[in-house]
Each structure stands twice: as structure tokens, then as C-alpha cells.
Amino acid sequence: MENFFLDNEHLKFHLSHPLLKSIVKMKEKDYTESKQYDYAPFDFEDAMDSYEKVLEVLGEICGEVIAPNAEEVDKEGVTLSNNVVSYAKGTQQNHEVLKGAGMYGLSLPRKYDGLNFPMTLTIMVAEMIARADASFSNIWSLQDCAETIHEFASEELKNKYLPLIHKGYTCSMVLTEPDAGSDLQAVMLKAHYDDASKCWRLNGVKRFITNGDADIQLVLARSEEDTTDARGLSCFLYDRLDNAVIVRRVENKLGIKGAPTCELVYKNAPAQLIGDARMGLIKYVMSLMNAARLGIGAQSVGLAEAAYRVAYKYANEREQFGKKINEFAPVYEMLASMRAKIDGIRSLLYETARYVDMYKLYTSESKTRSLNNEERDEMKYYQRLADIYTPLLKLFASEYCNQVTYDAIQIHGGTGYMKDFPVERLYRDARITNIYEGTSQLQVVAAIRGISSGAYLKRVKEYENMTLKPELQPLKNILLDMTARFENVIDILKERNHPEIFDFQSRRLVEMMGNIIIGYLLLQDSNRNDNYEYTARVFIRMGNAQNHERENYIIDFTVNDLAAFQTNK
């Protein structure tokens, strides 16, 4: 029996983080719901036991159903006929099994038939599912749309649509258009209020919509005439039963073939406004995108884990020159680096998820009562951290996911290039992670604000003050040195006072900072569990060397260098 929860000790480790106690207590409203619902936990231990039991069932579904289906799903892809998109048979089976197991709507409140799980837990589920089949994790994770409905929509919409999630109704976030990809402010799909039928009507084209034919669609549209920027955009809910959208095509893609990517034509489609007009992009979609980026973080970690496991297995079975190939330095170096990268991004993933949980829980608490000063400060503190950690996570997790799947093929050699082994599918699936939900380049744009403001550095100083076992001190000294050098580079750039050069170097700066932060996270993990000491060492050595290289590049970078790059413009 394959079980993707029980066979992965890292998941249990991250479940044991001390901050979870506060998260669960707040999420369960001090365990008062157990009086009303017979499946609600009555204390922290009971809640953790419930989480583990659910993860165990899901782990088995991942290992015994979803993963074995993945190869056929990839081959079969999706089909479009009579304006209906059909999933591959395996995808349909995955969906039915999860529906039967009552696993949809994990994060929703119990009054909407959910299980009221914290974000940290649903992210762990997303990671396991992505390890089994990354394309299915897209369909699964789009449930996050329900969070947006829950947070911002009217009671009427909430009561109508949220209970459907548990029943297995699917969702999609309909944002991108042919001329509005990274730049969502340029969205043109038109929304106008139809007085006769007392609802909004949508007209226009959307492109590259994952799971575009979903039951419940959140659509970003221009509700304000004669506007061209974000302030003219609102968020709408379109119900597929209204049958007013044409699926013009489904894309033929490099990877994640089990998840349909659709081009949609809205033809006077009736829709309901979510929240307030003009807040569509600025507030609701930004919040949705942040959740989705966390989801891609989870998908990247899951995919990388899958790639590492097949590579590890192969390296320990394949013999050349009379030895297992894992005994050759170039191979074991690759494997150890893969392991370190995965441990690093997983730690960053759950750190970010906990921040998101904390700030969202305070926010929802603040709607029912006024918070005291200390609580308000905590809310702001965690919100700031969630804001700066989310792009860092998306950047690192998706880039490492690509690197790890690339190396996983390399370890397989020619065999890995063949369709006979799953690793080539993992490599193809990985390629989208650093593109959708904001490219890596856009994550840098979001993250660089935390560099300029000193917000990341502030967090690093907090990490510096945390106590560690004495034997970890030498590694910490490297991180202290990396931080000092980073500050020096920032000082140099400030002194140079050249915004274009700063902009040019921004990715290097964000990556330098990421290496420091992940280094500290792995040190803290090592402090709680000795098993992480090796990966902490591998990661910090690698990060230190990379930071030296970037530092060298930045320090003597001149205006003439910049000009050389710009000749290509």
C-alpha cells in the first residue's frame, strides 16, 4: 500500500511546528465548535489527530489512486466536444474518489459542509496531490476560489455556492486575456449591468484559463466604462449552468496535460458581482493570486519530491563500472543538492503557510470583535511576512522544482529521456510552475519591495536572535557573514543611486536574500530535528557560494555594463 503521507517524514515534521498550536486554537474558535458539530475537535491534540487521520486517508488515495493514474492521464489529456470539456478517465476517477471521501472543501467552515482545516494543512494536501499528479493538483487547488467567495461575496452567494464545493463542484479563476497576461490591469472583458434581468452580463474573450469549463467561475471583468486601469475592474461569479460561455479551444501543452487550459468566449453571460465594484483586481484577485501562489509553491515541492524519489531509486539500482551510480561523486552531489533544495523550499512553504494562516485568522476574528492592540500588531506583523514570503516562495519553489526535475532526468541518463519512465513527465509538468500565477520575473518585482524596505532583513535579524544548539554555530556564522555581505551590497547600490542598475540587479538581490532566509529555516529545522543538519550544511554552503558570485557581479557592475545589455533592446 503506497501512502504519500506515511512515507514522508518531512510532512509530519512540519506539522509539529510550535506555531500550529496558536493557528489551530484560533481556527477552532477555542474548540467551541465541538458542541455544535460531532466531527469537530475538542482540543489541540484531538485536532492534530484528526488532521493526521485525514492526511493518512488522502496519502493512500494519492499513492493508490492518483499516482497510478498519472501516466494515462498525461497520455489521454482532455477532450473538447459539444462545448463540454471532459477530463481523462483517470482524472475523473481521482475526482470521484476524493468526492466520495468527502475531501473537497477541507478549508471551508463547517456551516458550509467543510472541515475547517487551516491553510497549512490544505497546503500539505496540495503538496501530496502534486507529488501524485501535478495536473490533478491544479484542478484540486482551484478550490481556493471558494476562499475568495467566502471572504468577499454576499451571504446569498456564499449560502448558494459554498456548500457545492464539498459536493465536488469545480472552480476556475478566469483572469488572463490574449492581451492581458502578466499585466492584468489591461483586462478588457466587458461587464455591464442589465436592468431588465437585474444581473450583470459578461462579454468578451478569456485565454489560457486552467479548468476553464468549471462549474463555478470567478471572472475578472471591466465594469466601469471608459477606464483602462485596475480601478475599472470588478470580480464576478459565473455559474456554468447558465450556459452562456463557449469553450473555443483547449490548448495542447508541454505538460500538466490532465488539466484543461481553455479559451472562453463569454456571450452576454449572466454573472453576479463579488463584493464591491472596482475592487476586483486591487483587492479580491490580489488575494486570490496570493493563495494561488502558495498553491504553486506546494505543487512545486510535491513535483520536486516525486522527481527526487525516482532519481534516488534509479541511482541506487543502476550499476555502471561495477558500482551503483549513487557511489559516484557527480551523482551523489546532485542527489544531495536536490534533497537540500527540496527541504529548503518545503520549509519556506510551511513557514509562509503559517504566516498566511495567522494573518487570515486575525482578519476574520477582527470581523466578529475588535482586536486589542497586541493582536492588531500581530495581525499586521504576520500580514507583512505573508506578503513578502509569498513571492519569495513562488520564485524559489518553482525554480528549484525545475532544477530538481532537470537533475532527476540527468541521473537517469538516456533512460530518463524516454517515455518509459515517469521522470520526463515530471520535467514537462515542472516547466509551467515558474510561469503561471506570475512568472519568476514578476515574483522578483513583488519581492524587491521587501528588499528595499528592509522587511526581509528585519526578519533575518529575528532569526539571528533565535537560540540554536551550539554545534550549529559554524553554519550560523556563515549565514551571519552572508547577511553582512548582503547589507554591504545594498549599501553600495544605494550609494551608486542608479535606479536602473538597482532594477537590473533585483533578481540577484532577491535570490541572495532567499538563500539567507532558507538557510536560517533549515538551521531551525536542524535545531528541532538532527536529520536536517546535513541538508542545512549542503544548502548553506551552496547558498554562500552563489551569494559570493552574485556579490562579485553586482559590486563592479558599471553603467557601461548596463549599456552593453541594453543594445539588445
Add this chain to the structure above:
Amino acid sequence: MYCFFYTFAAVLIKTLKKYDMKFKIVVLAKQVPDTRNVGKDAMKEDGTVNRGALPAIYNPDDLNALEVALQIKEKRNNTEIIVVSMGPPRAASIIRESIFRGADKGYLLTDRKFAGSDTLATSYALSKAIEKINPDLIVCGLQAIDGDTAQVGPQIAEKLHMPQVTYVEKIESIDDKKMVLTRRLERGVETVTLPFPALLTVHGSACACRPINAKRMLKYKHAHTTSELQEQNRDYTDIFKEHPYLHIEEWNAENVGAEEAKLGLSGSPTKVKEIESVVLTQKESKRFTEKDQDVDQLMKELLETRVIG
């Protein structure tokens, strides 16, 4: 006289049924060592199963049986699924898992007096428990993967003087008086109609069991037998009073009115004479190439030695 009594009892059961509209299904489920993934320490030196080395699981065919019962429940109003398992106290986990997957409740038949039972003694004990529940239908797996006898189900049907259908693969239809079933046989399928009360044994090719349901699991994870809670040193009086659905009832020989002489070793005519640990070794080997004449030769030899044909 004995036979007459059972016929009389069967008539009485039918008469009483008219006044109790609930359709009761008993599912028989067994906890077994997982013999499908056998490692090198699966057997002890003396050739008996090393239960410690093998995880205890829900007998696979019994899961198919539970699914059949759950599908009937979906088709028929007012149906109750009661799981009965016979085994040591830890077999309570089989009852819990059944409830997580959709069964309504369960009884654990547990008593030291049952130890060492062969299929005759087991079917006697189970039939006594089933009489107490008085169901319309009994569904069990074809066979358990530890003994592989496929005898317990048929023996229970005989003892209860009920019709039985073995090797069931699919329920075609069901109404108040009868059901239509497909049996999976060696050389095809057979469709039969069956009146109630009756017993089915379900083939492993039947529909796989639905997964554990998250909410049911979180609601019933605290369901325990009294002895489980005693072992954990927990006070159970309040728990069971407040949440009666969390009590998994245990029945011993006395509770089901079983005669001691018919139980355990004394009730088991099957005696193990000798267990031989057979280690297969290769004595000789022959190599055939893929050439037509070699394949012909191979077929001839296989036919001559009656390996095939």
C-alpha cells in the same frame, strides 16, 4: 427435530419481519494479516504465520462485501448495515473502519473461548450472533486471505437454513422480496434471483469499496469497545452516555447463547497434522530460444508433463 426447529424459526423470523420494516444487512468482516506483501520473516521457523511481522488489515474480499451492502443501502430506503467481526479485541478497528466507510454500526464477537476455531466453530459462533440480529441479508467476502477456505459463509447459510449465492459480482436489482445477482464463475457469469432472507459471498472482482469518508471518520474515530477504553485506563461511562453511537458493543459466547463445546478447539474437528516448511530449489533447467522449433518443443513438453492442458 433439530431441522424442524430451524424451519420453525425461519418462519417466525419472516412473520416478525412484517412488523419491522427496517431492512437489515449483516456484513461479516475479518481482520487478517496482510499476506499479499510477504517479506522473509512472514513465517516462523515452525511454518506458522508470524502475525507480528505482517500488518493487520481489513480482509480484501470483505471490503467488496461492504461495498455491495452500501450499494444496496443506496438503492433501498430504511436499510441498516451492521458489521459483525469475530476476533481479538484489537479487531474493533475493523468495525471502526467499516463505519468510516458508511456502515451504521457493528458488533465485535470476542471471547477467549473462540480461540483456535476452525471454519465449523467459527461459522457456529457467527451464526449465533447473526440470529440475535435477525437480518434480512448477510453479505460476506468470498474468502479470507489468511485461510483461503471460502467455507465460513456457506456454512453459516446452512446453519441458518437460508439460501445462499456465492461468487457474487454485481447486484442487478433489488426490491422488497427478492434480488437479482450476477455471479462470477470460472467460465462465465450466471444471473440468479434470490428471495430474502439470504446469504451472499462476494467475489474480489466486485466493485472496490468506496474510500473512508472524512467526516464520518472524524465523528466516529472515538468509537471504541469497552475493553479498548479499559486498556487505555479511560472512564467510559460518561462518553457512552453522552454519545451512545461511540460505543462498539462486544459480544462473548454467553451473549450470543453459544454452547461452549461447539467453540474453539473443542468445536473444531479440523486438526493440523503436520506443517512442512517447503523451500523451493531449482533442480534442473532447460533453455529454449525464441525459434519456432524450440517453442514447439516447449509446448510439447508442457503438454506431456500435464503442466498445461
